[in-house]
Amino acid sequence: MAFAAFGQGGSPKHGSPTKSNGLVALFLLLPGLAYLALFFLTPLVTLIITSLQVPDASGEIGVYQYGFRLENYSDAVAMFWPHIARSFVYALIATVAALVISYPLAYFLGVRLRSKPILQGLLLTLVIAPFFISFLLRTFAWRQVFSNDGVVVQFLHSTGLLEQTQYIAGTDFMVIFGLTYNFIPFMTLPLYTTLERLDLRLLEASNDLYAGPFTTFRKVTLPITMPGIISGTLLTFIPIAGDFVNASPDFLGGPKTAMLGNVVQSSFLETNDYPTASALSVLLMGVILVLVSVYVKKSGTEDLL
Amino acid sequence: MATEFIARGADLSLVGIRREFPGFTAIESLDLHIPAGEFFALLGPSGCGKTTTLRLVAGLDTPTEGQILIGGEDVTYSKAYQRPVNTVFQSYALFPHMTILENVAFGLRQRRVDDPIAKANEALALVQLGHLANRRPQQLSGGQQQRVALARALVNRPSLLLLDEPLGALDLKLRREMQVELKAIQMEVGLTFLHVTHDQEEAMDMADTVAVMNKGRIEQMGAPEKLYDRPHTAFVAKFLGQSNLFTGEVVEQNSNSISIDFKGHKLTVPKERAEKHSGRITIGVRPEKATFHMSAPAADSNINVIGPGEIIDIRFTGVSNQYLIDIPNIGEVTVFAQNMGQSPVVELGAKVWVSFKVEHAFGLSDNPDQADSEQ
Numbered sequence: 001m002a003f004a005a006f007g008q009g010g011s012p013k014h015g016s017p018t019k020s021n022g023l024v025a026l027f028l029l030l031p032g033l034a035y036l037a038l039f040f041l042t043p044l045v046t047l048i049i050t051s052l053q054v055p056d057a058s059g060e061i062g063v064y065q066y067g068f069r070l071e072n073y074s075d076a077v078a079m080f081w082p083h084i085a086r087s088f089v090y091a092l093i094a095t096v097a098a099l100v101i102s103y104p105l106a107y108f109l110g111v112r113l114r115s116k117p118i119l120q121g122l123l124l125t126l127v128i129a130p131f132f133i134s135f136l137l138r139t140f141a142w143r144q145v146f147s148n149d150g151v152v153v154q155f156l157h158s159t160g161l162l163e164q165t166q167y168i169a170g171t172d173f174m175v176i177f178g179l180t181y182n183f184i185p186f187m188t189l190p191l192y193t194t195l196e197r198l199d200l201r202l203l204e205a206s207n208d209l210y211a212g213p214f215t216t217f218r219k220v221t222l223p224i225t226m227p228g229i230i231s232g233t234l235l236t237f238i239p240i241a242g243d244f245v246n247a248s249p250d251f252l253g254g255p256k257t258a259m260l261g262n263v264v265q266s267s268f269l270e271t272n273d274y275p276t277a278s279a280l281s282v283l284l285m286g287v288i289l290v291l292v293s294v295y296v297k298k299s300g301t302e303d304l305l
Numbered sequence: 306m307a308t309e310f311i312a313r314g315a316d317l318s319l320v321g322i323r324r325e326f327p328g329f330t331a332i333e334s335l336d337l338h339i340p341a342g343e344f345f346a347l348l349g350p351s352g353c354g355k356t357t358t359l360r361l362v363a364g365l366d367t368p369t370e371g372q373i374l375i376g377g378e379d380v381t382y383s384k385a386y387q388r389p390v391n392t393v394f395q396s397y398a399l400f401p402h403m404t405i406l407e408n409v410a411f412g413l414r415q416r417r418v419d420d421p422i423a424k425a426n427e428a429l430a431l432v433q434l435g436h437l438a439n440r441r442p443q444q445l446s447g448g449q450q451q452r453v454a455l456a457r458a459l460v461n462r463p464s465l466l467l468l469d470e471p472l473g474a475l476d477l478k479l480r481r482e483m484q485v486e487l488k489a490i491q492m493e494v495g496l497t498f499l500h501v502t503h504d505q506e507e508a509m510d511m512a513d514t515v516a517v518m519n520k521g522r523i524e525q526m527g528a529p530e531k532l533y534d535r536p537h538t539a540f541v542a543k544f545l546g547q548s549n550l551f552t553g554e555v556v557e558q559n560s561n562s563i564s565i566d567f568k569g570h571k572l573t574v575p576k577e578r579a580e581k582h583s584g585r586i587t588i589g590v591r592p593e594k595a596t597f598h599m600s601a602p603a604a605d606s607n608i609n610v611i612g613p614g615e616i617i618d619i620r621f622t623g624v625s626n627q628y629l630i631d632i633p634n635i636g637e638v639t640v641f642a643q644n645m646g647q648s649p650v651v652e653l654g655a656k657v658w659v660s661f662k663v664e665h666a667f668g669l670s671d672n673p674d675q676a677d678s679e680q
Contacts, residue, residue, distance in 0.1 A: 201394060202400060202401075208364075210386045
């Protein structure tokens with residue numbers, strides 16, 4: 001009985017299964033496609049349209065008409081290029097700092113603790129633990145730690161490591177510190193995943209072939225874990241470049257630390273300059289897209305992504 | 306300055322090696338000397354400590370006690386990358402992010418040998434893989450990967466080449482081919498080979514000297530023919546080939562031979578072929594050296610006879626037939642008879658007597674029941 005049913009279903013028409021499979025696939029993809037169209041494509045198109053709008057003839061603030069004013073972009077760059085540059089410099093420094101801190105941590109978790117799974121799981125939980133507390137609260141807490149009348153600053157003042165007129169809150173260092181801190185788990189987790197799968201026998205083979213620990217790291221461990229480094233740096237660099245919380249004067253930033261995200265926020269919400277805010281957003285997206293493609297191409301791992 | 310390119314093998318000495326791990330002792334006490342240029346096999350079941358021994362020699366592990374000398378130089382505490390030793394790993398451990406050629410050139414580059422690419426190409430040609438130089442390891446078959454691993458180790462002309470069951474993952478035909486190839490390469494380059502394996506045929510086939518390891522100790526060591534002809538312990542008699550073993554009290558001895566009483570049968574072994582001459586001892590014989598008869602053979606002091614028994618199993622293996630004969634109150638005896646053109650003359654259930662020449666018997670230093678109870 002079962003065989004007969006199987007035979008009937010499977011063999012008679014060879015053409016139809018593929019066709020209906022295609023339809024089934026399309027049907028299953030529909031929710032995803034609809035989601036993308038509704039929540040990604042539509043806002044993107046709206047954003048691009050807004051970025052080209054012209055001010056209303058009435059001159060009223062916050063009222064714009066449809067247009068095709070490419071100067072919106074050049075004006076935005078001319079006015080805000082220091083913020084754009086600052087965003088990418090901050091993002092670069094914070095990403096490198098996160099990588100330097102995360103790699104040894106992930107190596108310890110994924111390689112050294114392999115024989116102690118309980119400790120490994122516990123420490124891995126600690127890496128993720130900050131996510132259990134609100135991002136804003138944690139960032140604000142750092143401001144308290146480094147506040148002008150806080151213990152840290154007072155200690156630095158009393159030891160003379162920091163001039164009496166100097167403070168930490170609101171400096172470049174404070175913002176980069178916050179960015180690094182907030183995005184470290186996004187670096188650690190992909191690194192951990194690749195290091196956890198690293199075949200230690202390859203390191204033994206390298207040792208056996210006259211390579212010392214440093215050479216083995218440079219020639220074997222590093223190239224093999226490159227996919228983790230790529231995904232980790234992308235996962236930190238992209239959100240950091242667009243971040244507006246850490247650099248905000250309400251949190252860790254000061255008057256001279258505003259990033260692109262802060263400009264977009266104030267243009268949208270304070271000065272109601274929607275075209276400039278949109279143009280800056282599109283620019284940020286474009287620059288990141290170019291940087292990431294060049295980066296992935298350069299590191300020669302496009303087949304690993 | 307380029308490191309000297311060593312062209313000949315060196316000898317290896319292990320002196321009083323002991324390796325303890327938390328909870329167990331992998332190697333109890335090991336003394337071993339391998340002369341330069343020899344093909345030496347460490348044979349044993351899994352968990353006997355043979356791979357640990359190899360890792361100690363490679364420098365991937367450090368002994369709890371004892372000394373390791375390569376070419377007379379103490380390397381016990383030197384690092385793996387400082388030793389003139391290369392390993393062909395069981396898993397091959399080829400670098401997946403490098404081409405075959407770069408894999409082979411890796412060791413040469415580390416030692417800054419002149420013209421590493423040309424030498425790597427030569428080594429690949431030696432293992433007949435020159436045409437695959439630019440492939441990646443994952444694009445190669447198991448046998449090809451194994452040969453790359455061999456080339457990667459050999460190209461460095463190490464004083465000592467370690468082989469960690471490198472043929473284990475290959476199918477039978479390829480394994481035979483590789484065994485022949487490996488032996489030929491060893492003869493050609495004249496390096497000292499230390500081969501670790503659990504495959505007794507492979508060890509006997511390739512090695513000049515075989516050491517049988519069990520529970521962290523070497524049970525017996527010698528040329529393959531000698532080990533096979535005169536095993537000293539029940540473990541060796543059973544692990545290296547098959548054996549029929551008979552245990553009994555010594556009842557008679559003269560200047561040339563000793564005899565035991567084995568459940569009513571008198572079995573004799575030449576004195577020079579026996580490890581122990583008094584008390585309760587075990588006498589054994591290889592199945593192919595035993596024969597069976599349809600009627601009781603005439604009494605002869607040069608022949609041991611047991612039986613009668615019943616043939617309970619016949620296995621045809623191509624070259625020979627394997628007969629299992631059950632003798633009441635005694636147990637089972639195995640006899641191999643070569644297929645020399647005649648079909649087997651006996652069938653299941655036939656009543657037969659088993660005999661073997663006294664000169665083919667061997668006496669062990671221990672008894673199989675003791676060995677079993679130790680386990």
